[in-house]
Amino acid sequence: MGLSWDFLADLQLLLQFHFMQNAYIAGTLVAILAGVAGYFVVLRGQSFAAHMLSQVGFPGAAAGVLVHVSPVLGLIVFCVAAAIGIGYTGPNLDAGHRAESAAVGSILAFSLGLGLLFFRLYAGSAQGIYGFLFGTILGITDRDVQLTLAVAVVSLLALAFIGRPLVFASVDPDVAEARGVAVRGLSIAFLVILAFAVAITVQIVGTLLIFALLVTPGAAALQLTARPPVGVALSIGLSITFTWLGLALAYFSDYPAGFFITTLAFGTYVLIRGARAVTA
Amino acid sequence: MAENAAVAFANAGIRFGHRYVWREVDLEVLSGEFVAILGPNGAGKSTLLKAMLGVLPLTEGTVHVFGKPVHRGNDEVGYLPQRRRFDPDLRIRAIDLVRLGLDGARWGVPAPSWLPSSEGKAKQRRVDGMIRLVGAEAYAERPIGELSGGEQQRILIAQALVTGARMLALDEPLESLDLNNQQSISGLIQRICHEQGVTVLLVAHDVNPILPFVDRVVYVAGGHLVAGRPLDVIKTEILTRLYGAAVEVLTTSDGRLVVVGQHEPVSHHEL
Numbered sequence: 001m002g003l004s005w006d007f008l009a010d011l012q013l014l015l016q017f018h019f020m021q022n023a024y025i026a027g028t029l030v031a032i033l034a035g036v037a038g039y040f041v042v043l044r045g046q047s048f049a050a051h052m053l054s055q056v057g058f059p060g061a062a063a064g065v066l067v068h069v070s071p072v073l074g075l076i077v078f079c080v081a082a083a084i085g086i087g088y089t090g091p092n093l094d095a096g097h098r099a100e101s102a103a104v105g106s107i108l109a110f111s112l113g114l115g116l117l118f119f120r121l122y123a124g125s126a127q128g129i130y131g132f133l134f135g136t137i138l139g140i141t142d143r144d145v146q147l148t149l150a151v152a153v154v155s156l157l158a159l160a161f162i163g164r165p166l167v168f169a170s171v172d173p174d175v176a177e178a179r180g181v182a183v184r185g186l187s188i189a190f191l192v193i194l195a196f197a198v199a200i201t202v203q204i205v206g207t208l209l210i211f212a213l214l215v216t217p218g219a220a221a222l223q224l225t226a227r228p229p230v231g232v233a234l235s236i237g238l239s240i241t242f243t244w245l246g247l248a249l250a251y252f253s254d255y256p257a258g259f260f261i262t263t264l265a266f267g268t269y270v271l272i273r274g275a276r277a278v279t280a
Numbered sequence: 281m282a283e284n285a286a287v288a289f290a291n292a293g294i295r296f297g298h299r300y301v302w303r304e305v306d307l308e309v310l311s312g313e314f315v316a317i318l319g320p321n322g323a324g325k326s327t328l329l330k331a332m333l334g335v336l337p338l339t340e341g342t343v344h345v346f347g348k349p350v351h352r353g354n355d356e357v358g359y360l361p362q363r364r365r366f367d368p369d370l371r372i373r374a375i376d377l378v379r380l381g382l383d384g385a386r387w388g389v390p391a392p393s394w395l396p397s398s399e400g401k402a403k404q405r406r407v408d409g410m411i412r413l414v415g416a417e418a419y420a421e422r423p424i425g426e427l428s429g430g431e432q433q434r435i436l437i438a439q440a441l442v443t444g445a446r447m448l449a450l451d452e453p454l455e456s457l458d459l460n461n462q463q464s465i466s467g468l469i470q471r472i473c474h475e476q477g478v479t480v481l482l483v484a485h486d487v488n489p490i491l492p493f494v495d496r497v498v499y500v501a502g503g504h505l506v507a508g509r510p511l512d513v514i515k516t517e518i519l520t521r522l523y524g525a526a527v528e529v530l531t532t533s534d535g536r537l538v539v540v541g542q543h544e545p546v547s548h549h550e551l
Contacts, residue, residue: 043371160389168384171372171424174361175439178333179385180353222371226423229392231371 003252014248022145023137023204023257027243029152030201031213035239036159037197038218039232040190044170047215048101049086049191053198054210055108056082061132061202062118071132072147075202079195087188135206135258137247148200155196162189167228204243209258213239216265223272238268284311285347286447286479287332292341294327301327302503305341309481309496311446314473315507316490317483319500320523325483326362328500329449332481333359346446353385358440362451362483366432370425374416374435377424379407381439410438414468430461437468447479448472454489462489469493487514487539510537 003010015021041050057075064074119129131139159166168176169183177183201213221234246261253260282288285308293303301324309315317325330336331343334350343350345357358381382403383390391397393404411420414434419427424435433453440448450469454462470493473480484490491497491510498507501522506513514537519527527541 045367161387163389164380164383165385165387167372168380171370172377172380172384174363175359175381176384178335178352178359178361179381181385226371226373226376228372228376229390 014251019138019140020247020251022140022142023247024244026140026145026148026200027137027204027247028240029148030204031239031243032236033152033155033197034201034213035217035236036156036232037194038214038216038239039221039228039235040159040166040170040218041194041215042218042222043167043228043231044190046194047211048104050194050198050214051211052086052104052108053079053082053191053195054202054207054214056111057198057202058132058207059111059115059118060199062115062122062128065128066118066122070141070143070147072144072151072199072203075199076151076196079199080192083191083195084188087191131206132202133206133208134256135202135204135209137204137250137257140203144203148203151196151200155193158189158193162186166190205258205261209262212242212258212262212265216269217242220265220269220272223269223276238265242268282308282310285309286311286313286345287481288344289331290342290344292331292338292343294324294331294336295339300503302500302505303340305505307498307505307507309479311346311479312473312477313496314470314480314494315482315496315498316487316494317481317498317500318487319485321485323500323502325485325500326451328498329359329451329481329483332449333357355443356446358437358443358445358448360433360436360440360448360450360453362455365429365456366425366427368425371423373421374424374427374431375407375411375420377435378410378420378439378442379403382407382442407438407442410442413441413472414438428461429457430465433457433461433465434468437465437472441472441476441478445478448481450480450482452483452485454484454486459489466490466493487537491537514539 015024041047057079060074060076060078061071062074063078064071067074116129122128130136165176165181166186168179169181169186173183197214198210201210205212217235217238218231220238221231224234225231242261242264245264246257249255249260250257287307287309289305289307292305294301295303317328319325327336331338332345332350334352334354345354391400393400411417414437416431416434416438419431420435424432427435437448437450437453440450448469453469454465457465466489469480469482472478482490482494491514494510496507497510497513498505499513499519499522502524506518506522514529516527516529519529519539519541523541525541527539530538530540532538
């Protein structure tokens with residue numbers, strides 16, 4: 001596959017196969033949802049919760065493959081269950097509660113072990129494990145695209161509905177509560193939406209690289225602006241850029257998309273932090 | 281209940297399990313009064329404010345605000361919770377925080393500001409008016425985490441007032457401020473109280489910085505309340521009894537009261 005300086009010809013080359021079209025459709029939907037959810041993850045300081053959800057997704061995906069339903073469906077079931085669990089038992093997961101962090105660490109290790117067993121039971125799919133740990137752009141089926149579309153649309157509508165009180169509850173929970181915001185209910189609702197976001201994002205970058213789309217764009221956007229609407233828009237823009245470029249680079253180079261997406265995300269974040277350190 | 285009562289507690293009490301925070305509380309604060317709620321740490325001062333906001337339900341008795349039973353989300357009451365400073369990394373503009381105080385509890389997302397929405401414009405004018413009232417124009421567009429303690433308190437007072445609140449419930453607004461800022465914030469609160477007719481209940485555990493500004497003090501200690509004019513309540517015998525420790529009230533050469541002594545925590549009233 002040769003790149004030329006003709007952009008349209010390159011684009012035709014990039015999208016000539018059905019699996020790449022699927023990768024781009026799913027990737028764009030994922031990037032939009034991950035961008036919005038990621039803004040809130042960083043604003044709320046819930047990176048650890050996001051990390052936990054992505055790891056719990058691993059046995060979920062394996063279970064989905066094992067019982068012959070879509071791995072995305074397995075991811076959704078496991079992640080949502082974990083989100084509700086965190087929401088009810090450990091709402092202060094990221095607030096430096098040592099005992100909770102230790103407990104969650106043990107659960108994470110167990111869930112990864114469980115995922116390993118499920119994949120083994122499915123018989124010898126090292127490729128499958130690799131795909132779910134690091135993402136795969138080859139294996140996204142038409143059904144996965146449909147499911148991704150449904151999840152992204154529903155999650156984005158839900159986020160739009162709770163957006164304003166969620167910002168309030170995230171930055172100023174005590175006053176928000178006194179003003180009549182259901183702070184705890186919103187926290188659980190957001191974790192469930194985050195679980196959906198994690199479940200579809202895993203397809204593109206895998207459970208181990210998920211922060212590249214779910215945390216870094218939001219973190220970079222918050223470095224650039226303190227206006228919430230602008231921050232959400234920037235986070236979406238960065239997330240889409242990383243995904244589109246990462247998929248294209250992977251296609252033309254034969255190196256994994258996950259590597260390019262994480263590298264683009266990390267590089268952008270370092271540049272922005274550096275620029276702010278210089279100008280400050 | 282007096283006709284112009286802003287807050288009225290009647291035979292009120294709050295109990296966590298078997299432990300009373302306070303009980304048999306009868307307290308009326310009149311509209312437009314500036315009242316300081318004083319007492320040792322852990323005496324239940326914040327609990328008094330939270331009961332008034334409807335965040336903590338009373339276990340006995342009643343509390344009315346402007347003649348109506350309390351409920352959360354009352355636009356007539358502005359609240360400034362006890363807190364440490366905002367996280368320095370919190371990236372949201374001060375003015376956004378004030379705006380959230382106005383309509384942050386409503387579902388959905390705000391309409392983009394470039395749309396010709398008269399409702400949005402009216403809200404923006406209101407937010408700007410509050411920023412001017414507290415004198416925060418210079419730093420309203422900066423992220424809240426980057427502001428100094430005194431600047432943050434001014435923004436929070438604007439946030440508490442922005443709904444058109446007729447009463448302010450302020451929990452330790454002077455804590456962790458230096459002496460200059462303590463005085464300028466106290467002065468700002470007194471000015472808002474007098475000029476806007478806003479009733480103010482201000483919780484403090486340090487008596488001295490707030491004393492020159494208030495109309496009345498309420499002392500919370502040992503599960504009970506004592507209320508009155510500063511000169512009637514801030515007396516060596518009364519405070520020593522309330523704190524259960526040696527406390528002395530001195531009068532300075534220009535007639536101000538100063539409270540000195542070891543503020544030991546007071547044990548709670550048991551059932």
